[in-house]
Amino acid sequence: MMIASWNVNSIRARTDAVLAWLDRTQCDVLCMQETKVVDGEFPRDEFVRRGYELAISGQATYNGVAIASRHPLEDVRAGFLGDPDASEKRILSARVRGSRIVTVYVPNGKNIESEAFRYKLGWLERLRMNLTQYLHDKELLLCGDFNIAREERDVFDVEKMRGQLHFHPDEHRALAHLLDFGLQDSLRKFHPEAGLYTWWDYRAGSFRRNRGLRIDYIFLNDALAERCTEAGIDKAERSGPKPSDHTPVYIRLKD
DNA sequence: ATGACTGACGATGTCAGA
Numbered sequence: 001m002m003i004a005s006w007n008v009n010s011i012r013a014r015t016d017a018v019l020a021w022l023d024r025t026q027c028d029v030l031c032m033q034e035t036k037v038v039d040g041e042f043p044r045d046e047f048v049r050r051g052y053e054l055a056i057s058g059q060a061t062y063n064g065v066a067i068a069s070r071h072p073l074e075d076v077r078a079g080f081l082g083d084p085d086a087s088e089k090r091i092l093s094a095r096v097r098g099s100r101i102v103t104v105y106v107p108n109g110k111n112i113e114s115e116a117f118r119y120k121l122g123w124l125e126r127l128r129m130n131l132t133q134y135l136h137d138k139e140l141l142l143c144g145d146f147n148i149a150r151e152e153r154d155v156f157d158v159e160k161m162r163g164q165l166h167f168h169p170d171e172h173r174a175l176a177h178l179l180d181f182g183l184q185d186s187l188r189k190f191h192p193e194a195g196l197y198t199w200w201d202y203r204a205g206s207f208r209r210n211r212g213l214r215i216d217y218i219f220l221n222d223a224l225a226e227r228c229t230e231a232g233i234d235k236a237e238r239s240g241p242k243p244s245d246h247t248p249v250y251i252r253l254k255d
Numbered sequence: 256a257t258g259a260c261t262g263a264c265g266a267t268g269t270c271a272g273a
Contacts, residue, residue, distance in 0.1 A: 009272085010262055034272085036263070061263050062271075108273060147273070166273065201273070203259035213273075245261075245273080 001253045003029040004234075005103060005143035005218055007199075007246035011035040011066070014244055015043045021237060021248065022050060028070050029096055030248075031103035033145045035064035042066065057089040065092040065103055065144070072096070080130050091127070093134075099224060100137035104144035109165050117165070120147070124174040131181045139227075142183055143218040145199075145246060148175050150185065153194035154214035166213060183219035186231040186251045198233055199246045207238055216249050227253045 004027050008014040011032060022030060030052075035042065039058050047054050047068050057078035058064035067073060073094040079086045093102040107123050110116035134140050148171045149155045161167040179185075187196065197212030206212060220228055230252040238247040 013262060108271080110271085110273095145273095199273070201259080202261055205259090215273080242261090 001029075001097070001255070002027045002250055003031075003101070003141065003143070003218065003253065004248045004250035005031045005033070005145075005216055006248040007033040007105070007145040007216060007244060009034050009244040009246065010037070011042060011064075012037055013242070015046060017237070017240060017242065017244070019046055019050070021234075022047075022052070022068070025234075025250075027250065029101060030068045031092075031101065031143050032066045032068070033064075033103065033105035035066050036061055037064060055092055055094050057092045059087075059089045063089045063105055065089060065105055067092060067094055067101065067103060069094070069096050077133075080126055081133055090123070091130075095137070099139035099141060100134050102131075102134070102140070102142045104142070104146070106144065106146045106148070108147050109171075112163075112165055112168050112170075117168075117170075121170055121174050124171075124178060128174075128178050128181065131178075139223045140183070140221040141218060141224055142178075143216075143249070145216050146175065147215050148172070149213045149215055150175060150217075153192075154197070156195075156197070156211040156213065161213075166215060179219065182221050184222075184225050186218045186220050186225065186228055187214075187233070187249065189225065189228060190231050196233055197235075198249055200238060202245050216246055218249055218251050220251070224253065229254050 052068040056066040107120040109120035198216035200207040200212035234248040
């Protein structure tokens with residue numbers, strides 16, 4: 001079973017690219033972020049025609065998350081506990097073949113002096129508290145765009161990034177606290193090397209020069225990590241026509 | 256180089272992204 005996460009940067013702008021990617025990979029479950037569209041205008045039919053079920057939690061212009069799955073989606077939950085109708089649509093989860101899959105679009109944070117940065121840290125703390133609702137799920141996957149590069153090997157220029165947005169000690173603490181729930185970074189189980197990124201700025205030839213950040217992750221609890229046979233970043237997708245600035249990350253699980 | 260590019264909204268610019 002293949003499970004992927006992709007910040008598509010507008011599902012309407014990326015419909016053809018996403019569908020072509022699904023046709024090529026036959027991915028079982030694709031979690032999407034930054035769909036940027038209200039639920040009624042999500043290109044639902046194109047997914048359904050390919051045999052995917054959809055769970056969507058969208059809004060106009062900003063944010064929006066969705067899960068497309070070739071297996072039934074059960075117990076779909078949008079938003080934080082007790083706040084399902086939050087104005088910002090950033091979290092969505094469902095159970096697929098017995099595993100709880102949670103996908104998030106963590107706030108960007110704007111800059112480290114801003115109110116938006118404090119909001120980002122608070123949002124991560126709320127996410128941590130919300131994970132307790134999945135204590136009964138034996139298999140837990142948390143994926144998405146976290147807008148944080150975890151380690152020095154995850155950024156293109158350590159000295160430039162140190163203490164900056166996406167690589168700030170407060171962000172690192174918040175993410176570490178999240179992983180303390182019992183989650184591990186699937187990619188690093190297989191690929192320890194530096195220079196593996198999931199996002200590249202559209203400007204200044206960043207992709208061509210591989211000046212990027214690893215900010216998209218698939219985190220697994222021990223039960224799922226044990227089943228995980230492969231993890232990767234589909235870097236080629238970033239060089240396609242009209243790409244998102246993020247490229248898909250994925251794992252494979254044995255049955 | 257506090258730049259660059261892309262998308263939404265809805266307009267010939269502004270905001271946000273990361």
